[in-house]
Amino acid sequence: MDRIDHLFNQYANTSSNLIDPEGIEELCSNLEVPHTDIRILMLAWKMKAEKQGYFTQEEWRRGLKALRADTLSKLKKALPELEKEVRRQSNFADFYAYAFRYCLTEEKQKSIDIETICQLLDIVMGSTFRAQVDYFVEYLKIQNDYKVINMDQWMGFYRFCNEISFPEMTEYNPELAWPLVLDSFVEWISEKQA
The missing domain is CATH 1.10.238.10 (EF-hand)
Incomplete structure (x- = not known):
């Protein structure tokens, strides 16, 4: 010691x-x-x-x-x-959630601005889910509905990367409990690919 x-x-x-x-x-x-x-x-x-x-x-x-x-x-x-x-899968979800909490700079803060989120996503998930991160970052930078991302949305993106095949996204069901930002993101990608 x-x-x-x-x-x-x-x-x-x-x-x-x-x-x-x-x-x-x-x-x-x-x-x-x-x-x-x-x-x-x-x-x-x-x-x-x-x-x-x-x-x-x-x-x-x-x-x-x-x-x-x-x-x-x-x-x-x-x-x-x-x-x-x-x-390791058993630790990564904890690390991913920790990365979000660690970036909250004030005690009562519950969300992080889009610019910081884009950098954080690149650092934390970029090497594992490059395509999803690149598309999501591009979407976040051009959309006007969200100025910040909260923990639920942050964890939703992690779930999205792990459960949804990309770029087909055939398993994505907007009726399930996904954060709205992901519904909008999937819609945006579908229009982009059409």
């Missing part, structure tokens, strides 16, 4: 005793990964970090202990394993 704390202190802001955005950028630089890399979000998930851009000492300890990493080089080696762990 001492080595984990020593590593924490290397990146922590001494006045707040938190690793703040500057500390995270320095950590990313030392790990040789961009701060927008999905593995940094996965690291936050592993720590169960509550506030975007900040790691408390307790969160840091929890994450690094679980990864068995008490040095920078061990943390660097743990990232590919962490990515495999997150990508």
